[in-house]
Amino acid sequence: MTLAERIRQRLQTGQPLLMPGVFDPLTARIAVRAGFEVIFTSGYSMSATRLASPDFGLLTATEMIDVARRVCAAEPSTPLIVDADTGYGNALNVIHTVRGLQQAGVAGMFLEDQVWPKKCGHMAGKEVIPPEEFESKLQAAIDGRATGDFFIVARTDAREPLGLDEAIRRAQRAHEMGADATFIEAPHSVDEMRTIGREVPGVKVANMLEKGKTPLQTPEELHEIGFDLVVHPLSALYAAARAYSDVFRLLREKGTTRDHLDMLLPWSDFHAMVDLDRFYELERRYSSR
Numbered sequence: 001m002t003l004a005e006r007i008r009q010r011l012q013t014g015q016p017l018l019m020p021g022v023f024d025p026l027t028a029r030i031a032v033r034a035g036f037e038v039i040f041t042s043g044y045s046m047s048a049t050r051l052a053s054p055d056f057g058l059l060t061a062t063e064m065i066d067v068a069r070r071v072c073a074a075e076p077s078t079p080l081i082v083d084a085d086t087g088y089g090n091a092l093n094v095i096h097t098v099r100g101l102q103q104a105g106v107a108g109m110f111l112e113d114q115v116w117p118k119k120c121g122h123m124a125g126k127e128v129i130p131p132e133e134f135e136s137k138l139q140a141a142i143d144g145r146a147t148g149d150f151f152i153v154a155r156t157d158a159r160e161p162l163g164l165d166e167a168i169r170r171a172q173r174a175h176e177m178g179a180d181a182t183f184i185e186a187p188h189s190v191d192e193m194r195t196i197g198r199e200v201p202g203v204k205v206a207n208m209l210e211k212g213k214t215p216l217q218t219p220e221e222l223h224e225i226g227f228d229l230v231v232h233p234l235s236a237l238y239a240a241a242r243a244y245s246d247v248f249r250l251l252r253e254k255g256t257t258r259d260h261l262d263m264l265l266p267w268s269d270f271h272a273m274v275d276l277d278r279f280y281e282l283e284r285r286y287s288s289r
Contacts, residue, residue: 004148019231027236037078040081041182081106081151087141095141134170140152152180159184159188193206194225206231258289
């Protein structure tokens with residue numbers, strides 16, 4: 001069974017599937033050890049951690065695939081879905097992106113209809129390409145996975161610039177074309193989400209972004225209104241940034257962490273997380289002394 005098939009099989013259980021956002025091999029490992037079945041990388045988190053910049057379409061396909069490859073190498077048995085933005089160009093670029101992600105070990109991708117350079121889905125100033133152009137790119141992604149199975153999520157950002165009705169039409173068309181799931185980004189209310197759940201067939205994605213435009217809800221609440229693929233793309237990133245800020249502030253003010261070790265993961269726990277004992281065993285096995 002492929003990793004993409006595992007995602008589809010899991011969704012057929014009728015229970016919502018929650019994906020946490022990870023941004024490097026370490027956060028991927030932490031998420032898997034916490035029990036998550038599928039993990040996700042976002043363009044927002046990649047731009048923040050690699051460039052200390054906002055999600056403004058600054059990253060290239062090469063940079064995103066490089067991170068994905070490292071994550072998949074660290075946790076090869078856990079399906080990873082990658083936010084591939086607009087596919088980084090035209091339909092031919094989309095095919096190239098799909099194949100690069102497949103070669104990296106990725107299980108699936110989000111493909112969106114924003115004008116490049118894109119913006120975070122909850123930011124102002126978004127524009128979308130004509131529906132015919134997006135359909136061409138989506139078809140290229142579907143055809144491009146002929147070299148291997150791949151889970152494709154068709155995302156539309158049309159809600160903000162063109163209204164909910166147009167976003168729903170685009171999602172309906174993406175489902176007809178064979179996308180594994182559809183994703184209308186940034187609905188403004190639970191009522192809008194109910195409308196999406198009622199009018200768009202198939203698997204639908206809910207993006208739970210803290211302090212974003214869409215109200216936060218539990219997976220069970222989302223399931224009741226028609227959403228079964230739930231992503232929390234930035235929870236870990238925001239938590240990590242808060243923890244970094246707190247410990248650096250403390251270190252700058254106090255000059256030591258001696259009286260605040262509860263803020264840190266213990267030495268032994270961290271080494272267990274990165275499998276230090278396994279590396280000692282490998283060192284012993286291949287030592288010539």
